Amino acid sequence: LKKLELFNGLSTEELQEIKAIMQEKNYAKNEMIFMEGAEANNFYIILTGLVKVFKTDEQGREKTLSLLGNKDFFGEMALLDNNSRSASVQAIDESKIFKISRKKFKRLVTEYPEISLKIIATLSQRLRNSNQQIQNLTFKQVKGRLLDSLKQLADKYGVEQENGILINKKITHQELANLVGTTRATITKLLGELIEEDKVEIKNRYLILKK
Ligand code: CMP
Numbered sequence: 001l002k003k004l005e006l007f008n009g010l011s012t013e014e015l016q017e018i019k020a021i022m023q024e025k026n027y028a029k030n031e032m033i034f035m036e037g038a039e040a041n042n043f044y045i046i047l048t049g050l051v052k053v054f055k056t057d058e059q060g061r062e063k064t065l066s067l068l069g070n071k072d073f074f075g076e077m078a079l080l081d082n083n084s085r086s087a088s089v090q091a092i093d094e095s096k097i098f099k100i101s102r103k104k105f106k107r108l109v110t111e112y113p114e115i116s117l118k119i120i121a122t123l124s125q126r127l128r129n130s131n132q133q134i135q136n137l138t139f140k141q142v143k144g145r146l147l148d149s150l151k152q153l154a155d156k157y158g159v160e161q162e163n164g165i166l167i168n169k170k171i172t173h174q175e176l177a178n179l180v181g182t183t184r185a186t187i188t189k190l191l192g193e194l195i196e197e198d199k200v201e202i203k204n205r206y207l208i209l210k211k
Helices: 012-020 076-080 102-111 113-139 142-157 173-180 184-196
Strands: 023-027 032-034 042-048 050-056 062-069 088-091 095-101 158-160 164-167 200-203 206-210
Touching: 042 102, 050 095, 050 173, 062 113, 062 142, 062 173, 076 102, 095 102, 102 113, 113 142, 142 158, 142 164, 142 173, 142 184, 142 206, 173 184, 184 200
Parallel strands: none
Antiparallel strands: 023 095, 032 088, 042 095, 050 062, 050 088, 158 164, 164 206, 200 206
């Protein structure tokens, strides 16, 4: 718990109290955590793994809103605005996740203003990202959007290498397509171009964003 940014600055006793209200659960790769529109009963914090937050249209096409990993939280929106789930969340890698019930989450945010402020800061950051996405989807070509997405992934999950930054999560072309807002075939073609241009390298199925 000490490693979770959300609980920074709390005393050992306070952390112990919070630990007691958490439930740990393992999700398999591709397991659904909840669906958009569902009734909301829990708040979630990712210990390890990777989940995608996404929306689906009538034709079954998916748009990934965000990929969330270690120490990220989700499921706060529906609990805070008393509405149904605003998007679906699925584990796309094996994930270990803490769960807190609606009632206990409400108590946490009313009793600990530091926690509330951190949640608000994260919501602001996510709104910033969404605004950037709106701008990119409105004005940028697919290739520019792909490069931006790769940079964001490198910022979040990157490991420094001699020749660039390795994105330390295995992300399929289909997942990249859902994130960027295009088709898998286009991603495959554009990655080929970026490799030609020496902007990207693939090593053991990991992407490296070159210097
Ligand atoms: P909730 O609406 O309860 O369920 C879906 C969750 O996905 C939502 O809470 C947020 O935690 C998360 N979420 C929704 N939209 C975004 C976004 N644009 N970026 C990151 N996370 C999001």
